[in-house]
Amino acid sequence: MKKFVFASVVAMVALSSNASIAQRVEARSGDVAVLSGQKIVNVKYDYSSFGVGKFATEQEYLDKKAAEYNAKESGKGDAWKKAWVDDRKNRFEPKFEELFNKGMEDKGLQIVQSRPDAAYTMIVRTKFVEPGFNVGVMRRNAYIDYEIDVVESNNKSGKVAELAMRNVPGAVAFGMDFDTGARLAESYAKAGKSLAAFLEKKLK
Template sequence: MKLIPKMAAVAWLLAAGVPAMAQKIKLVDGDLSALKNEKQLNVEFTYDQLKVGKFDNEADYVQKKTTEYNQKESGKGDTWAKAWKNDRKDRFEPSFERLFNDNSDDTKVGDYANAKYTLIFHTTFVEPGFNVGVMRKNAYIDAEIRIVETANKSKTIATISLDNAPGRVAMGMDFDTGERIKEAYAISGKKMARFIDKH
């Protein structure tokens, strides 16, 4: 009988689905030295051509989940689809900004239209993960970050890749999809702040 808890623990770990590669941030092109004396950095978030889980097209994922939830409970899918979009402005983006600003030595990000430079955080992939108590899979995101001149956004001074930013809540109490993904944006903000400070 003592083997049962151990087997359950192993199954839980296998189901966690933690990405094989750890989170990576890499300066792909350009130079971040121009940000050294900047106190404010405008920030924008984009989600075009977003891939979600096994879906190459976000719209296909949203349609599938909406239909599934509506079949279980009338209107539940429509509510979920609305939250899927609204979470970006309500949860993900504020979490990124808050953790960036908490961890940056000098530069703060936010809605600074007059800042010399803009950080464009383009999410390219989202793994929503799941948590059904006995089984779970962590969320994570991939993104491409461009630092551009605010007055001329076609002029990029640096490009950064961010892969496998993990999203999960301590103690595994992240049954809500948006909560898991929110944590991925929070860790992204924290790591980006430290990455820029080092460069």
């Protein structure tokens, strides 16, 4: 019991120390002021190219983990692999949008998928994922690196702003995040909240 309490305290301290990093949104180029007065911004997610932990590509990670799980129990790895991908639509994207939209309520701006009629599109790119782990007495927070492009919806090459967030942590309070998807979903939630806080200060 003492070990569990100690691990939980360590987890909370680590999460607190990383949270300040997560709040920093790097404005790499362009000007987000074009979003002032917009009510709806189309949002798209790009998972086409990112590393996972020590693996250079997501595919390498998925192949290795799925093979390990299948070796222990037939079909378990295939189910895990499907859940990994399904979490994007089922957990990650809803979390990002929920926290972003909540943070932008005062500005009257929302991000919504499949709205090509909106003047601008926000492309959220996942660039690196550390899944973390939680085995009770030992744990490591997940964290994710993101790149966000704001482009003209009718001209995707018309990039108007490029933003980035690094080391956005993902963990559930009191260390109750034994599921990888739960940890990663919290990173997407924090990313949405941090991005909203950044834009809320920038937009008139």
